[in-house]
Amino acid sequence: MLETITFSLLNGLLYGMLLFMLSSGLTLIFGMMGVLNFAHASFYMLGAYFAYTMGLYTGFWVALFLAPIAVGLIGAAVERFGLRQVHQYGHVPELLFTFGLAYVVEELVRLFWGNTPMNYRVPEALDFPLFSLFGTNYPAFRVFVLVVAVSMFVGLYLLLKRTRAGLIIQASLSRPDMVSALGHNVPQVFMWVFAFGTGLAALGGVVGGIQLVTEPGMAFMMGPIVFVVVVVGGLGSIQGALIASILIGVLQTFALSVDWSLANLGMVFGYAVPPESFFATIWYMDSTRIAPMLPYLLLVLMLIFRPRGLMGKRES
Amino acid sequence: MSQETALALKGLTKNFGRAEIIRGVDLDIKANERHVIIGPNGAGKSTLFNLISGRLEATSGTIQLFGREIDGLPPHRVNRMGLSRSFQVTNLFQNMTVMQNLRCALLWSKGHKYAFWKLVNSQQEVTERAEELMERLNLTAKQHVPASLLTYAEQRALEIGATIASGAKVLLLDEPTAGMSRTEADDMVELIREITTDCTLVMVEHDLGVVFNLADRISVLVYGEVIASDTPEAVRANAAVQEAYLGTEVH
Amino acid sequence: MNTTQVQTGAAAGGVGRSIWVRRLWPWLVAVVIAMLLPLLVTSNHGLTMISHMGVMIIFALSYNMLLGNTGLLSFGHAVYFGLGGYMAMHMLRYIEATGFGMPLELLPVVGALGGLLFGLIFGAVSTRRAGVVFAMISLGIGEMVTASSLMFTGFFGGEAGLFGNREAPVSLFGIDYGPGRNVYYLVAVWALIAAVIMFLLRQTPLGWMANAVRDNPERAQFVGYSPQMVRFFQFVLAATFAGLAGGLFIVVDEIITDETVGMIQSGLVLLSAYIGGIGFFLGPVVGAVLVVFLESELSSITDAWLLYFGLLFVAVVMFAPQGLFGVAYQQVMSWRAGEWVRSFHARLYATSAMLVFVLALIAVIEKAYHVLRHWNPQEPMPLFFVTIDATSMVPWLVSFAVMAGALAVFFLHARPLLRRALDSGEGA
Ligand SMILES: Nc1ncnc2c1ncn2[C@@H]1O[C@H](COP(=O)(O)OP(=O)(O)OP(=O)(O)O)[C@@H](O)[C@H]1O
Numbered sequence: 001m002l003e004t005i006t007f008s009l010l011n012g013l014l015y016g017m018l019l020f021m022l023s024s025g026l027t028l029i030f031g032m033m034g035v036l037n038f039a040h041a042s043f044y045m046l047g048a049y050f051a052y053t054m055g056l057y058t059g060f061w062v063a064l065f066l067a068p069i070a071v072g073l074i075g076a077a078v079e080r081f082g083l084r085q086v087h088q089y090g091h092v093p094e095l096l097f098t099f100g101l102a103y104v105v106e107e108l109v110r111l112f113w114g115n116t117p118m119n120y121r122v123p124e125a126l127d128f129p130l131f132s133l134f135g136t137n138y139p140a141f142r143v144f145v146l147v148v149a150v151s152m153f154v155g156l157y158l159l160l161k162r163t164r165a166g167l168i169i170q171a172s173l174s175r176p177d178m179v180s181a182l183g184h185n186v187p188q189v190f191m192w193v194f195a196f197g198t199g200l201a202a203l204g205g206v207v208g209g210i211q212l213v214t215e216p217g218m219a220f221m222m223g224p225i226v227f228v229v230v231v232v233g234g235l236g237s238i239q240g241a242l243i244a245s246i247l248i249g250v251l252q253t254f255a256l257s258v259d260w261s262l263a264n265l266g267m268v269f270g271y272a273v274p275p276e277s278f279f280a281t282i283w284y285m286d287s288t289r290i291a292p293m294l295p296y297l298l299l300v301l302m303l304i305f306r307p308r309g310l311m312g313k314r315e316s
Numbered sequence: 317m318s319q320e321t322a323l324a325l326k327g328l329t330k331n332f333g334r335a336e337i338i339r340g341v342d343l344d345i346k347a348n349e350r351h352v353i354i355g356p357n358g359a360g361k362s363t364l365f366n367l368i369s370g371r372l373e374a375t376s377g378t379i380q381l382f383g384r385e386i387d388g389l390p391p392h393r394v395n396r397m398g399l400s401r402s403f404q405v406t407n408l409f410q411n412m413t414v415m416q417n418l419r420c421a422l423l424w425s426k427g428h429k430y431a432f433w434k435l436v437n438s439q440q441e442v443t444e445r446a447e448e449l450m451e452r453l454n455l456t457a458k459q460h461v462p463a464s465l466l467t468y469a470e471q472r473a474l475e476i477g478a479t480i481a482s483g484a485k486v487l488l489l490d491e492p493t494a495g496m497s498r499t500e501a502d503d504m505v506e507l508i509r510e511i512t513t514d515c516t517l518v519m520v521e522h523d524l525g526v527v528f529n530l531a532d533r534i535s536v537l538v539y540g541e542v543i544a545s546d547t548p549e550a551v552r553a554n555a556a557v558q559e560a561y562l563g564t565e566v567h
Numbered sequence: 568m569n570t571t572q573v574q575t576g577a578a579a580g581g582v583g584r585s586i587w588v589r590r591l592w593p594w595l596v597a598v599v600i601a602m603l604l605p606l607l608v609t610s611n612h613g614l615t616m617i618s619h620m621g622v623m624i625i626f627a628l629s630y631n632m633l634l635g636n637t638g639l640l641s642f643g644h645a646v647y648f649g650l651g652g653y654m655a656m657h658m659l660r661y662i663e664a665t666g667f668g669m670p671l672e673l674l675p676v677v678g679a680l681g682g683l684l685f686g687l688i689f690g691a692v693s694t695r696r697a698g699v700v701f702a703m704i705s706l707g708i709g710e711m712v713t714a715s716s717l718m719f720t721g722f723f724g725g726e727a728g729l730f731g732n733r734e735a736p737v738s739l740f741g742i743d744y745g746p747g748r749n750v751y752y753l754v755a756v757w758a759l760i761a762a763v764i765m766f767l768l769r770q771t772p773l774g775w776m777a778n779a780v781r782d783n784p785e786r787a788q789f790v791g792y793s794p795q796m797v798r799f800f801q802f803v804l805a806a807t808f809a810g811l812a813g814g815l816f817i818v819v820d821e822i823i824t825d826e827t828v829g830m831i832q833s834g835l836v837l838l839s840a841y842i843g844g845i846g847f848f849l850g851p852v853v854g855a856v857l858v859v860f861l862e863s864e865l866s867s868i869t870d871a872w873l874l875y876f877g878l879l880f881v882a883v884v885m886f887a888p889q890g891l892f893g894v895a896y897q898q899v900m901s902w903r904a905g906e907w908v909r910s911f912h913a914r915l916y917a918t919s920a921m922l923v924f925v926l927a928l929i930a931v932i933e934k935a936y937h938v939l940r941h942w943n944p945q946e947p948m949p950l951f952f953v954t955i956d957a958t959s960m961v962p963w964l965v966s967f968a969v970m971a972g973a974l975a976v977f978f979l980h981a982r983p984l985l986r987r988a989l990d991s992g993e994g995a
């Protein structure tokens with residue numbers, strides 16, 4: 001029991017941290033530009049693929065830095081030549097543009113890399129068990145992921161709180177109309193925020209691609225979850241995104257690993273639904289099958305009862 | 317004039333953050349009265365209208381419409397209880413034509429609600445009333461022009477038209493003549509006088525000529541407080557008003 | 568904003584005969600086309616395709632009741648399509664098992680009722696807000712329903728889905744629904760009925776107020792309407808028609824899987840409506856026909872069809888947000904205004920330049936797929952009536968040169984020329 005809980009917590013934390021890396025960039029983009037970037041997970045995917053291919057030539061460590069930069073530049077181009085053009089029509093066409101972009105990116109990835117998953121492996125330097133718990137080895141790479149995610153959070157936090165650029169971003173997170181009042185070139189700021197946000201997603205992809213999987217469907221799989229994190233965490237709040245990511249990660253991992261159902265809860269109270277009754281399907285439904293639904297349930301409930309999210313300062 | 321109270325405000329206050337914009341307004345407006353609210357810019361007149369019509373929620377105090385509490389109700393509920401308002405900044409369905417704007421304003425009051433089993437075009441009563449209004453507003457020639465393409469004065473006229481269309485018992489008009497030429501304004505005042513023979517009018521107006529011409533009673537709002545509420549003669553004679561408003565502002 | 572609004576206004580004055588004729592002829596044309604289509608399309612594959620077009624037309628029109636008419640962007644409209652389809656499928660299986668006497672013609676109504684039921688449930692929680700919040704809730708509900716297909720395998724039929732036999736129920740008119748052609752006619756009749764109803768719904772008080780709420784929810788409140796209720800009613804109606812489409816879908820396919828409730832299906836209807844043009848009643852119809860056609864035909868011609876699809880959508884969003892029907896409408900308007908006379912050559916020139924660019928782009932994409940995805944890139948590749956070696960440099964250089972040239976001609980010469988041609992008209 002203790003073993004399951006410990007490992008679920010650790011793995012949930014890990015998954016949550018991956019989610020955070022993936023979604024913190026979107027939190028910035030959404031909070032500042034109001035663009036719910038449907039293609040955000042596509043940039044995460046590009047990060048993984050770029051890192052894989054670059055890694056073949058340069059090794060993992062160089063790719064860890066180069067891939068996010070390359071993806072960020074692509075992000076800048078997308079903003080400059082795509083989004084900016086659509087911006088004049090309003091937020092819905094912006095959303096639709098990124099929606100179409102997600103299709104295009106997925107097809108391009110299929111074109112260049114094929115349909116099968118990549119053999120994107122843990123780099124040798126990190127391929128060893130770091131410690132062992134309850135007789136099970138804990139891989140060093142997972143700890144590395146945690147370290148990257150935590151440093152990303154700390155870095156972002158300091159950037160936002162301590163630097164001039166961060167102050168501008170913060171100002172515009174709470175009052176988007178303020179950026180222009182500050183006398184800054186808004187389109188320019190938007191472009192770099194978009195580039196930065198997509199670059200962060202790519203960084204998530206560089207490590208996430210190894211930890212989870214690198215295949216053309218990965219963006220589609222992660223895409224909606226990213227929205228859950230951003231909305232639940234609250235518009236433009238990095239801390240909120242962190243909390244929401246961990247919450248969702250732990251929640252889902254637990255539901256997948258403990259394999260409980262309402263019946264277990266019922267047994268504590270000495271109550272059971274007769275197996276043939278109408279509610280039996282739900283009563284004996286094990287939590288592994290409920291797990292995929294949980295984040296979205298959270299999303300819908302949050303939007304209905306607290307649309308500004310956990311830590312958001314204003315409503316979407 | 318009947319003595320029934322149409323609109324009663326008691327201890328009404330409104331704060332925006334720490335700024336107190338409405339600071340305890342008590343006001344009784346009798347049914348079928350033409351009540352004009354005057355006051356300097358930023359006094360809180362539009363805010364007061366927003367509170368009454370349900371666009372904003374009051375910080376404290378109560379609002380009664382014909383004896384029924386309406387504070388806290390959403391605007392559409394207040395509207396259905398017989399209170400209709402116009403906006404200082406034109407607020408129309410910009411993509412719709414003049415005709416369509418007026419018909420939309422008529423649909424609920426003519427009992428069509430959310431009906432999806434009848435066509436708007438076959439509702440003779442709505443069409444006739446809309447045509448009547450257009451005639452009266454001199455907008456007939458422009459009936460198929462989208463609101464966004466009208467001149468400013470025409471938009472204002474349509475704004476008033478959409479407000480009075482439903483035949484509400486209480487009308488709140490926020491500076492209906494602002495931005496109009498002399499003749500347009502005179503015509504508008506004439507229209508307002510006509511339609512308010514059997515309903516209650518609460519109006520914000522800066523033009524003192526219009527004010528003293530139209531009002532049965534005048535309230536003076538300064539910094540969120542009513543400093544006088546009386547007949548035109550009494551208000552004209554009121555020293556506090558002269559000091560606070562009439563003396564300093566020349567129109 | 569849109570044609571029907573203008574028409575409704577015009578009709579208010581004096582309703583003459585000519586107006587009725589003018590209003591009715593598009594419908595008559597639609598009926599004639601729908602009835603004659605099976606003479607042209609006779610293969611089973613083709614009949615299935617045009618049946619799918621009919622289903623998609625209903626689905627896309629119902630989607631536009633949300634997006635175009637009420638301004639609600641939904642990422643989960645397939646929920647009502649799919650659940651309606653499942654309801655109809657369960658009814659079909661029930662008929663098969665028990666001999667229950669419901670005729671096949673009415674089976675789509677079961678789908679509609681399913682859509683209505685779930686529309687009521689999910690509409691109540693999602694229409695309290697508009698805008699991005701609504702969009703996100705619809706996405707969340709869509710994902711929840713998708714995930715629940717894993718939980719309720721009895722209802723959703725698991726991975727394999729559910730099968731049914733459309734020949735099991737009786738027919739109201741004694742028609743044999745074995746042949747695809749007869750099924751197509753059933754779809755066509757339902758599609759026409761649904762389209763007429765949805766067209767009329769736009770002209771009802773609810774339809775008008777949906778537009779009002781889309782444009783200015785605040786003002787709508789001050790004329791007595793609750794925007795939330797208007798959105799709710801529109802949502803429920805849209806869900807009902809989506810369910811109808813789902814019910815027809817299972818009659819055509821005789822199988823349903825949980826993909827029908829999923830994101831891809833929701834995305835497809837969004838694409839259809841938007842590509843066609845959400846500001847026009849006929850926009851989604853055009854979009855639905857085009858999308859089903861591309862999906863059915865393009866996919867057998869090229870591996871790149873999904874890429875073309877995505878590019879087409881992005882291009883429409885970027886350059887023609889009024890949709891393809893909107894573009895056509897504008898052209899007709901400008902032709903009527905006499906703008907074509909003086910700008911005909913400039914138009915032809917600019918369009919050709921763009922067309923050359925697109926063809927060169929297609930050549931590049933096709934070659935890329937050949938080189939990167941074909942099992943043997945060396946194999947000669949047929950491309951636009953010629954056969955080339957995609958691994959040699961020459962075809963690539965030619966394509967890129969043509970692309971660059973066409974772009975240069977368009978931006979440096981053709982577009983300025985077109986602008987001047989149009990401006991000169993305004994001055995005159
Ligand atoms: N939503 C709001 N948030 C913060 N302050 C507001 C808001 N609405 C109004 N105010 C402030 O309240 C004060 C009163 O505004 P209001 O529009 O009611 O004045 P008014 O009497 O109608 O003036 P005018 O004659 O210019 O129309 C102003 O100082 C204004 O800045």
Ligand SMILES: [Mg+2]
Binds near residue numbers: 361362363404490
């Ligand atoms: Mg004002």
